[in-house]
Structure formats: structure tokens, C-alpha cells
Amino acid sequence: MANLELTLSALKPVVWSIAGSDSGGGAGIQADLATMNDLACHACTVITTLTAQSSVAVNLVEPVSDEMLLAQLDTLLQDLPPKAIKIGLLANQHQIDLLSRWLALDLHDHMKRNGTEVAVILDPVMIASCGDRFDGDESRLDFTPFTGLLTLITPNAFELGELVGRTLDDMSQYHLAAKDLSQLLETNVLAKGGDKGPAWRANAAQDIFVCTRVTACSEMHQHRSFLLSSQRIPSNNNHGTGCTLSSAIASVMASGFVLHDAIAVAKAYVTAGIKHSYPVGEGPGPLSRTGWPNDLNDFPIISSLDDGPSLPSGIKFKAIDERLGLYPVVSQLSQLETLLRAGAKTIQLRIKDAGEPHLEDKIAQAITLGRDYQAKVFINDYWELALKYNAYGVHLGQEDLYDADLNRIADANLALGISSHSYFELLLASQIMPSYIALGHIFPTTTKVMPSAPQGLMKLQHYVNLFKGHYPLVAIGGIDASRIETVKLTGVDDVAVVRAVTESEQPGVAYQALSSAWEQADVSQ
Ligand SMILES: Cc1ncc(COP(=O)(O)OP(=O)(O)O)c(N)n1
Numbered sequence: 001m002a003n004l005e006l007t008l009s010a011l012k013p014v015v016w017s018i019a020g021s022d023s024g025g026g027a028g029i030q031a032d033l034a035t036m037n038d039l040a041c042h043a044c045t046v047i048t049t050l051t052a053q054s055s056v057a058v059n060l061v062e063p064v065s066d067e068m069l070l071a072q073l074d075t076l077l078q079d080l081p082p083k084a085i086k087i088g089l090l091a092n093q094h095q096i097d098l099l100s101r102w103l104a105l106d107l108h109d110h111m112k113r114n115g116t117e118v119a120v121i122l123d124p125v126m127i128a129s130c131g132d133r134f135d136g137d138e139s140r141l142d143f144t145p146f147t148g149l150l151t152l153i154t155p156n157a158f159e160l161g162e163l164v165g166r167t168l169d170d171m172s173q174y175h176l177a178a179k180d181l182s183q184l185l186e187t188n189v190l191a192k193g194g195d196k197g198p199a200w201r202a203n204a205a206q207d208i209f210v211c212t213r214v215t216a217c218s219e220m221h222q223h224r225s226f227l228l229s230s231q232r233i234p235s236n237n238n239h240g241t242g243c244t245l246s247s248a249i250a251s252v253m254a255s256g257f258v259l260h261d262a263i264a265v266a267k268a269y270v271t272a273g274i275k276h277s278y279p280v281g282e283g284p285g286p287l288s289r290t291g292w293p294n295d296l297n298d299f300p301i302i303s304s305l306d307d308g309p310s311l312p313s314g315i316k317f318k319a320i321d322e323r324l325g326l327y328p329v330v331s332q333l334s335q336l337e338t339l340l341r342a343g344a345k346t347i348q349l350r351i352k353d354a355g356e357p358h359l360e361d362k363i364a365q366a367i368t369l370g371r372d373y374q375a376k377v378f379i380n381d382y383w384e385l386a387l388k389y390n391a392y393g394v395h396l397g398q399e400d401l402y403d404a405d406l407n408r409i410a411d412a413n414l415a416l417g418i419s420s421h422s423y424f425e426l427l428l429a430s431q432i433m434p435s436y437i438a439l440g441h442i443f444p445t446t447t448k449v450m451p452s453a454p455q456g457l458m459k460l461q462h463y464v465n466l467f468k469g470h471y472p473l474v475a476i477g478g479i480d481a482s483r484i485e486t487v488k489l490t491g492v493d494d495v496a497v498v499r500a501v502t503e504s505e506q507p508g509v510a511y512q513a514l515s516s517a518w519e520q521a522d523v524s525q
């Protein structure tokens with residue numbers, strides 16, 4: 001009952017790895033299988049190439065026949081269609097041409113017939129971690145047949161140079177090259193810096209994410225470039241790092257997360273894997289499989305690489321030392337007063353019509369009422385008025401963060417709540433060190449038109465697992481009496497509600513009933 005959605009999510013999404021076999025067991029198909037299974041997916045394989053490989057050498061590379069390559073693709077598509085595909089080693093130009101044709105015709109046809117979208121992540125493998133190349137004759141492979149067919153390409157620094165046909169010496173050249181590649185192949189690009197020392201910061205593993213277009217993602221994070229910076233783990237055991245990253249991205253996307261989230265989670269997965277990596281042969285050893293990442297220290301710091309506004313760092317907002325509890329969000333002053341009288345200790349005034357008569361007056365009165373009732377009154381959007389009348393706190397959306405004067409809000413000791421709709425936005429919000437982070441919308445809502453899909457309980461559970469104890473977490477969106485218990489089971493700290501209170505004939509009574517249902521929900525099972 002309570003966990004129907006969690007139970008349903010136990011149906012494993014199917015992910016394909018189209019890649020080469022690494023007889024050494026650390027990279028290629030073997031790394032992909034281990035990663036996909038570790039991230040709760042069902043992994044299928046399409047083997048492109050056999051390699052006689054150890055941790056120190058690649059001694060023989062033998063592509064499978066065209067017939068075998070196509071037979072694997074067609075057989076799987078009949079019965080085990082993918083939610084996401086990772087493509088790794090393609091041994092020669094012929095395989096690139098064959099596979100790109102199959103994606104353009106067969107996979108495209110499948111997606112059209114079933115109304116589904118399949119994420120395709122290409123890791124353009126050219127060289128093994130021992131330094132040996134896979135494409136023997138060293139003539140450059142042409143990846144342009146994949147133009148328009150990929151969700152993401154993930155070259156490392158060496159591969160990016162090969163793909164754009166020039167030497168890349170510093171960060172700005174890498175960024176430019178990643179943007180050029182993005183245009184050339186009409187895809188998003190994750191240009192990885194983990195393999196290169198000199199041009200990249202030695203103490204950090206930094207990747208450049210050039211985002212051109214992504215479905216189900218806020219416009220604010222598209223057509224932009226980001227720098228994703230993780231701690232560099234001092235280890236020689238990096239065999240299969242690129243394979244692990246790309247298959248983790250495919251797995252996380254197959255689980256329903258947007259590309260930005262998949263990249264952040266996969267990067268954390270690789271960081272954790274390198275931390276626990278181990279030697280086996282004489283050369284670089286493989287990564288460990290450490291499950292879905294839940295340690296915030298493993299996640300990257302995200303910053304913007306574009307000109308224009310960026311978010312400040314180094315500010316810390318007022319800590320809220322008591323639970324927010326059941327947190328009503330209202331648009332009328334009269335309702336705010338009714339709920340304060342009914343005992344609400346945290347409440348938000350959310351007036352969306354900037355032309356509302358006496359707006360400033362209403363905000364000033366809400367703040368005064370909050371003081372009278374010793375309650376925490378948050379003002380949505382109007383941070384300048386909240387400052388002017390010294391509110392307890394402000395609630396801002398992600399897009400508002402670029403316009404608001406966050407330093408002034410922190411200096412005036414106002415609490416700050418920030419909305420988030422994904423891992424990526426949660427990470428951005430957490431870098432500002434707010435007083436709480438809202439997660440939404442969890443269930444469908446009619447209160448607000450949302451650009452993202454409802455997050456659902458499975459995603460909420462992942463967010464809670466990562467952020468619990470770091471910031472108070474508030475779930476919002478479609479929460480009512482029937483959902484209080486399932487939401488509480490995730491361990492989220494607090495819940496915000498609009499309609500469940502405001503649409504009641506007696507909002508004060510509805511608040512009291514919901515609030516005690518939240519406080520008393522039995523989550524011991
Ligand atoms: C507690 C809480 N969570 C989320 C929101 C949404 O805020 P925002 O993203 O600023 O969107 P609008 O409310 O302004 O439409 C909220 N208000 N409160």
C-alpha cells in the first residue's frame with residue numbers, strides 16, 4: 001500500500017551496452033554490466049569487438065561480423081527494448097556506419113511506434129588506460145554518421161582533441177572544442193578532464209558539460225555550459241573509468257532521471273568507485289561498484305561556464321533550529337491569519353499576481369502577524385519587501401536566485417528556502433547553503449503549471465537519502481491526507497501544502513487535521 005510506487009519501481013529498466021569485451025574484466029562490456037546491475041537496471045549486451053586485453057596491454061582486437069552485430073541488436077529489440085543505450089568501443093569505421101544506420105532506422109522506428117524516447121550515450125573509446133589504441137592503423141574515425149542520433153557524447157580530453165582534429169592546451173580551448181563538437185554532432189557533450197593533468201586543475205577532476213537540448217528539463221539549464229568539479233582521487237586504478245561513467249549515465253536516465261541528474265549521479269558513482277578501487281594485475285586496476293551514490297562529498301560542485309549571471313558562493317543562511325512541520329502556503333492574508341490562529345508555526349504568503357491591490361501592505365501585515373503569533377512567515381518571490389519589513393524568511397525559485405541580492409538576505413539574517421525539481425537543482429541550491437530546500441512537485445498538482453514531470457516517491461527517496469541531515473527537506477506538490485504517510489516514510493523532514501488546506505471549507509480545521517496526521521504518521525515499519 002504505502003509503498004506501491006516504490007514496489008513498482010523495482011521493475012528493472014532495461015539498459016543496453018553496445019561495446020567491446022575486455023578480457024581483463026575492468027572495462028568495456030564487463031564494466032558496463034557491473035555498473036548497470038549495480039544501479040538496479042537489467043543490462044543487455046551487444047558485443048562489437050573482442051579484445052585480448054589485460055591491465056597492461058591490448059594484444060588483439062577482433063570485431064564481430066556484421067551479421068552478428070545486427071543479429072544482437074535485432075534480437076534484443078524484439079523482446080528487451082532499451083530505456084537507454086550506452087555505446088562504447090566501435091572497432092572501425094564500418095561498425096560506426098552500420099550502427100548509426102540501425103539507430104536512424106530501426107531504433108527510430110521502434111521509438112515512433114511505441115511513443116517512447118531512448119537515451120543514447122556514446123563514449124567514443126579510442127585508447128585503453130594502458131595507452132594502447134584500439135583502432136590499430138591510427139587513422140581517425142569519423143563519428144559524424146551519429147549526427148542527430150545521440151543524447152550525449154562523453155569524450156575524454158584525448159578523444160575530444162581527436163574528434164575536433166586539433167591540439168587542446170587549456171580549459172578555454174577544451175570548452176570551445178566541446179561546443180564545436182556539440183554543434184557538429186547536434187548533441188550534448190560531456191568533455192571529461194579526468195585523464196589529463198597539465199591543462200586541467202591537478203587537484204580536481206573537472207568535466208565540461210555543454211548542454212544544447214534536453215527533454216523534461218527547465219529552460220534555465222539548457223543552451224548553456226557547466227563545469228562539474230569533483231575531488232581528484234589519487235589512484236592509478238582508473239581502468240574502465242569512462243565505460244563506468246557512460247554506462248552509469250545510461251542507467252540513471254533509464255531510471256527516469258533527466259540528463260543533468262544522470263551526469264551528476266554518474267560522476268559521483270565514478271568518484272566513489274575510484275575511492276574504493278583496487279589493483280589486480282601489473283597495470284591500472286578497476287573501480288569498485290559501490291551502489292547508488294548517497295555521499296554528498298562524492299557529488300560535483302556545479303558552476304556556470306557562460307558569461308552572464310552566476311550564483312554566489314560562500315554565503316550561509318540562517319539555520320532553522322526547529323522542524324517546519326506541516327507548512328501551508330496561502331495566497332490570502334485572511335487565510336494566513338486563520339491558519340496562524342489554528343496553530344500554524346510555519347506559513348508562506350504566495351501571491352502570484354504582481355498587480356494585486358495593496359500587495360506591499362498585505363506583505364507587511366503578514367510579517368507583523370507572524371511576529372504576533374510567534375510563527376515563521378516566509379514571503380514568496382518579493383524578497384525586497386521581505387527585507388524591508390524584516391520577515392522571518394523568503395522562499396525563492398531557482399530562476400529567482402539570479403535576480404535576488406542573496407548577500408543582503410543573508411546579512412539581514414532572513415531565512416532562505418529554495419525550490420528544486422531535480423538532483424541538479426538540489427545540488428545548485430545546496431551550494432548556496434540555504435535554510436531549507438523544497439523538493440517538488442512530488443505528485444501531480446493543479447496549483448501551478450510545472451515544466452518538469454512529477455518527481456514521485458522513488459526520486460524523493462533518492463533525494464532524501466543524499467541530503468538528509470545536510471538541510472531541512474520540504475516535499476511539496478499534490479500532498480494531501482491520503483499521501484501524508486507514504487511521504488513521511490521516505491524520511492523527508494517536512495511537507496508543504498496548498499490545496500489540501502486552502503480548498504477546504506474550514507482551512508483551520510483542515511490544517512489541524514493534516515498537521516496531526518503528519519506528526520503522528522507511523523513510519524516505524
Ligand atoms: C515550500 C515551497 N516550495 C516550493 C515553492 C515553489 O516556489 P517557486 O519555485 O518560487 O514557485 P512559485 O511558488 O513562485 O510559483 C513554494 N512556493 N514553497
Ligand SMILES: Cc1ncsc1CCOP(=O)(O)O
Nearest residue numbers: 440441445447477478498499
Ligand atoms: C508552488 C508549488 N511548487 C511546486 S508544487 C507547487 C504547488 C503545490 O500545490 P498543491 O499542494 O495544491 O499541489
Ligand SMILES: [Mg+2]
Nearest residue numbers: 380381396397
Ligand atoms: Mg517564487
